[in-house]
Amino acid sequence: MKTLFFHGITLAVSMAMGCASEPLEQAPGEEGFALIQRDEHTLEATYRSGAATVRVLVDEAEASVVDVTYDFGDALIAFHVDYNQGTGDFMPSGSPLDAAQAQLLERLLEGITKSVSPDGQRTRVEETAIRQTSFMQIVPVGEVLTPYHYVSEHAWTHISCACGTQYIGSGYYRQAGRGCGCDGGGGNGCKGRCGQGCGITSTPRCVGTTAYTQDCAKHDYGLGSFQAASDDYTFASNNCSCSGVGTCN
Structure with missing residues (x-):
C-alpha cells in the first residue's frame, strides 16, 4: 500500500507509508x-x-x-x-x-x-x-x-547564470549567479540557485536543480521567505548548466 493524499479543502493521510520488498x-x-x-x-x-x-x-x-x-x-x-x-x-x-x-x-x-x-x-x-x-x-x-x-510562475523570474551584481527583484540588487565565490561576501556560493550549495561540489556532482531565480536569491540573502520560493523550486526550468570551471558551478 502507498500513502495517498487527497487534494481539496481537507487533506488526509489514508495509510502510513507502506510495504516495500x-x-x-x-x-x-x-x-x-x-x-x-x-x-x-x-x-x-x-x-x-x-x-x-x-x-x-x-x-x-x-x-x-x-x-x-x-x-x-x-x-x-x-x-x-x-x-x-x-x-x-x-x-x-x-x-x-x-x-x-x-x-x-x-x-x-x-x-x-x-x-x-x-x-x-x-x-x-x-x-x-x-x-x-x-x-x-x-x-x-x-x-x-x-x-x-x-x-507556477506566480512570481518566479530567472536571473543570469554569470556571477555579478544583478537585480533580484523587489528593489534589491545583489551578487548572484554560478560559482562558489559568488557568495556576496558571506560564504555559501551560487547565490540564487534553487538548491543548497553549488551542486557541483556534491557527491555525486550536480545534485539538485540548476534553476537560478530572483526568489531563490532573495531567500539566500534573507530577503524573502521559503514560501515565496516554493514555485521556483517546483516549477522553474533549469536555465543554467552544471559544467562550471574548476570545482564549482
Missing part, C-alpha cells in the same frame, strides 16, 4: 540510503542516520499529478503538485523539524540523484523527487509549519 529494506539499525521502489510512477527511498530517519514516497497518482511525502516519524510533510494546473500544496503535520532531521535531507538527495536517470532524461516522478527534496532543504527548522497553496 524485503531485500531492499535496510536492516534494523543500518545507516545510510536505501532505494525501496522505483518505477515509472513511483519512487520510494529512505535515509537513516543514528536515531533519525526520513522516508520519501513520490507517487504519480494520475498523469502529471504527483503526491510527495516525507515521513520523519513524528513529523510528516507532504506536497501535492499538479503540473497540469501549475499548482502546488505544502501540507505539514506533526512536530516541527529538528536539526538532525534536516541534516538527513542532503544525503537523501544525493542518494536519489545517484539512483535516477541523468538530468534531461528523468521521468516526472524522478524530477519531482529531485526538486521537492531540494526544496525540503530550505524548510525552516524548529518552527511550527502551516499549509499553503502556491502557483
